[in-house]
Amino acid sequence: MTDFNAYAATEAGAKLTPFSYDPGALGAHEVEIKVSSCGLCHSDLSMINNDWRASQYPLIPGHEIVGTVTAVGDHVSHLKVGQTVGVGWSSHSCGHCGQCLSGAQQRCPKLTTTIAGHGGFADRVRVQGIWAIALPDGMDARGAGPLFCGGITVFAPMMDFGLKPTDRVGVIGIGGLGHLALQFARAWGCEVTAFTSSTDKMDELSSLGAHNVVNSRDKEALKPLRGHFDMIISTVNVSLNWPAYLSTLAPEGTLVTVGAVDEPMGIPAFSLIGGQKSVAGSDTGAPHMVAKMLEFCARHDIKPMVDYFKMDDVNKAITHLKDGKARYRVVLEN
Structure with a gap:
């Protein structure tokens, strides 16, 4: 041998x-x-x-x-x-x-x-x-x-959670996983929003499939998006203002994390109860x-x-x- x-x-x-x-x-x-x-x-x-x-x-x-x-x-x-x-x-x-x-x-x-x-x-x-x-x-x-x-990690939740081509999808973190999630969701037929801290990526993210690009460091940027998304896929491994992102979910919307955040996410119960929203994880x-x-x-x-x-x-x-x-x-x- x-x-x-x-x-x-x-x-x-x-x-x-x-x-x-x-x-x-x-x-x-x-x-x-x-x-x-x-x-x-x-x-x-x-x-x-x-x-x-x-x-x-x-x-x-x-x-x-x-x-x-x-x-x-x-x-x-x-x-x-x-x-x-x-x-x-x-x-x-x-x-x-x-x-x-x-x-x-x-x-x-x-x-x-x-x-x-x-x-x-x-x-x-x-x-x-x-x-x-x-x-x-x-x-x-x-x-x-x-x-x-990277591909299957963001593709699987779209399949598992029944993403529809009429849905509105947000992708948090446009790196190795997120740039593929944009392409998948756009090809699926969804309205796609990219949340990124890198404002220099705007044109590139549009070419990858994002209809809208939001600066994730702008605290005011989420307010106009309240009740907007059917699904948000988070690819980041750091803590964010999760209640603020949950506020952007439509009723029965789901926040799916595929990023390995290594500390408790701190999800208030009322952020889920109002509108029967969900927080979920997904593997490969x-x-x-x-x-x-x-x-x-x-x-x-x-x-x-x-x-x-x-x-x-x-x-x-x-x-x-x-x-x-x-x-x-x-x-x-x-």
């Missing part, structure tokens, strides 16, 4: 260094993928730094993988060698719990995340076959990696939903905006992301 070659952090906060490991025998339900590219996400930084107190070292980051199938296990029949596939946050699930059987495999209690196994900052990876999703014909594989985390997506998202992207020509780095420049790419220079996603290429 030839070792897999990767880049790993050996301790919390460490720079990534070359690391090799023996993956063992290919499992019957697994596929092996030659990695052509892998996105770099803020979640990778959190895992490198052990911000979530769940990291194990040596840690190979990377969970926005695109590559070519090089081997399939005996029980994998839906993929073949040579196919181009992508892999996101999840790499293995049990297949027999209630969540798996109901099509919500991303919520399996025995779920293995791609980073918790061996991630995509490598030349090859192994994952359970159901988590390797074939790219649609004609999709540009080079920049597709961020769809498998099951394999069938990832496939639907990819079809939707191919149909509407939705693409991440990407800064590219070579895989062996991974530490430069991490610094680029830390410094807030990414517009809007970062992809490492082998």
